[in-house]
Amino acid sequence: MTIYIDAHDCHYEVQRLCTMFLRGERAPLAFGAPGEGEERFLYTGRAERDGKALLTVRARLGGSEVHRQRELPLPSGKQECERAFGQMIYELLVPMTGIRPPWGILTGIRPVKLFRARLDAGESGQEVLRYFCDGLYLSEEKARLALQTAQVQRPILRGSAPDLFSLYVSIPFCPSRCRYCSFVSHSIEQAAGLIEPYLELLERELALTAQKARESSLRLHSVYFGGGTPTTLSAAQLDRLCAAVAENFDLGGVKEYTVEAGRPDTITAEKLAVLRKAGVDRISVNPQTLQDEVLAAAGRNHTAQQTLDAFGLARQAGFPCINMDLIAGLQGDTPQGFADTLERVIALRPQNITVHALSVKRSAALGGHAGEVLIASPAAEMVALSARLLIGAGYHPYYLYRQKDTVENLENTGWCLPGYESAYNIHIMDESQTILACGAGGVTKLCRPKGTGGQEITRIFNYKYPYEYISRFEQLCARKEAVVPFFAGMEKN
Numbered sequence: 082m083t084i085y086i087d088a089h090d091c092h093y094e095v096q097r098l099c100t101m102f103l104r105g106e107r108a109p110l111a112f113g114a115p116g117e118g119e120e121r122f123l124y125t126g127r128a129e130r131d132g133k134a135l136l137t138v139r140a141r142l143g144g145s146e147v148h149r150q151r152e153l154p155l156p157s158g159k160q161e162c163e164r165a166f167g168q169m170i171y172e173l174l175v176p177m178t179g180i181r182p183p184w185g186i187l188t189g190i191r192p193v194k195l196f197r198a199r200l201d202a203g204e205s206g207q208e209v210l211r212y213f214c215d216g217l218y219l220s221e222e223k224a225r226l227a228l229q230t231a232q233v234q235r236p237i238l239r240g241s242a243p244d245l246f247s248l249y250v251s252i253p254f255c256p257s258r259c260r261y262c263s264f265v266s267h268s269i270e271q272a273a274g275l276i277e278p279y280l281e282l283l284e285r286e287l288a289l290t291a292q293k294a295r296e297s298s299l300r301l302h303s304v305y306f307g308g309g310t311p312t313t314l315s316a317a318q319l320d321r322l323c324a325a326v327a328e329n330f331d332l333g334g335v336k337e338y339t340v341e342a343g344r345p346d347t348i349t350a351e352k353l354a355v356l357r358k359a360g361v362d363r364i365s366v367n368p369q370t371l372q373d374e375v376l377a378a379a380g381r382n383h384t385a386q387q388t389l390d391a392f393g394l395a396r397q398a399g400f401p402c403i404n405m406d407l408i409a410g411l412q413g414d415t416p417q418g419f420a421d422t423l424e425r426v427i428a429l430r431p432q433n434i435t436v437h438a439l440s441v442k443r444s445a446a447l448g449g450h451a452g453e454v455l456i457a458s459p460a461a462e463m464v465a466l467s468a469r470l471l472i473g474a475g476y477h478p479y480y481l482y483r484q485k486d487t488v489e490n491l492e493n494t495g496w497c498l499p500g501y502e503s504a505y506n507i508h509i510m511d512e513s514q515t516i517l518a519c520g521a522g523g524v525t526k527l528c529r530p531k532g533t534g535g536q537e538i539t540r541i542f543n544y545k546y547p548y549e550y551i552s553r554f555e556q557l558c559a560r561k562e563a564v565v566p567f568f569a570g571m572e573k574n
């Protein structure tokens with residue numbers, strides 16, 4: 082299907098929304114109007130008439146053509162135009178395709194921020210629900226999920242301050258590469274020789290970053306080791322890395338210290354002991370699924386029993402908060418299989434359970450089959466089931482985001498037992514706290530309040546791949562020179 086854009090600048094939103102109805106079909110943009118006899122198109126146009134903006138949507142998907150028009154007062158902003166186009170596209174394409182996107186006309190990755198903004202402006206929960214359900218066509222289920230998430234987040238976000246920051250440490254190595262992986266991670270077989278030089282430079286970057294934090298009078302709030310799979314490193318390497326963090330940063334005020342252990346096949350009692358000794362209090366042990374045949378199809382070289390064993394080790398090691406990640410929509414999984422996984426995971430009572438909807442990016446080994454996977458998936462049923470079971474088991478949602486290329490444009494939701502919310506996860510989605518990132522693929526995000534309200538944000542990107550990180554390390558360090566000037570003159574309260 083071709084999407085026509087005529088005399089407006091809402092093409093990004095229009096295209097994002099249309100693709101939700103197309104399930105893998107490409108939808109190229111064209112400018113102007115469709116030609117005579119064109120069979121599959123969606124036209125969006127703006128004109129001015131009688132002192133008003135007239136927006137038109139016409140759609141033809143092989144059958145007869147349908148259309149809608151709406152007038153907006155002048156001047157009308159981009160947001161109002163996007164919303165009006167979105168409503169008309171939704172009203173036309175739902176009956177034409179039989180697809181009803183559960184997030185309505187919302188296309189952004191951070192829907193919870195929109196909910197919280199309305200709560201902060203003084204609206205009641207009921208008013209917020211009505212705004213999103215009636216005006217933006219969200220399903221009641223998704224609107225309630227986002228509202229509850231926003232309500233859980235509010236006190237945690239209020240507890241932050243502009244001079245607090247999180248430290249992110251990237252370990253972009255994994256024992257093997259999962260077929261659905263959308264991250265830049267290198268399997269150990271490919272990259273074993275890079276690990277030592279990588280760690281040496283990472284220690285140097287930690288020292289440099291700590292110096293910039295001190296010069297900017299920033300205080301460390303949380304530490305997060307992500308990847309990849311940080312526990313791909315040996316116990317001795319983890320020990321060395323944790324020591325580098327402790328030597329360079331003041332851990333006295335740290336509220337959370339998280340390590341994504343992730344793959345159960347990398348977890349040993351020795352590594353867990355090293356992490357506990359260093360003060361790590363949150364760890365992930367990620368089953369993704371407890372169905373062995375689904376794990377094998379996903380290219381994860383471990384069994385469900387290995388996950389259960391690794392979870393037992395983490396419990397024994399005394400981690401106060403353990404997270405378990407699940408993926409809805411993995412190839413070969415069924416709603417029954419997913420329910421079985423979820424029930425067994427809930428029975429373990431991890432403090433956090435994160436449910437991801439499968440995201441298949443082009444970089445994944447699924448490659449050209451991604452479209453088929455997206456179409457065939459029962460992920461929506463699984464995600465709905467997870468919300469029912471987790472709420473029933475006493476968990477509540479505390480962070481949520483959507484990704485492009487996600488099955489059915491579904492959301493990823495972090496659930497937790499009350500009191501075990503990860504402030505790091507909340508802040509990263511809210512974009513309201515500075516993150517100083519070290520390591521390949523790390524993105525430093527500098528945040529400070531703007532005089533006019535809201536946040537001023539600047540990003541510094543590290544090189545993505547370990548070999549680039551190693552070969553261009555000096556250039557990467559030069560980019561961190563932007564940190565101190567950014568915070569110059571910032572008020573602390």
Ligand code: SF4
Pocket residue numbers: 254255257258259261262263264266308309310343344
């Ligand atoms: S463990 Fe995670 S980062 Fe590593 S290959 Fe699998 S999906 Fe990618």
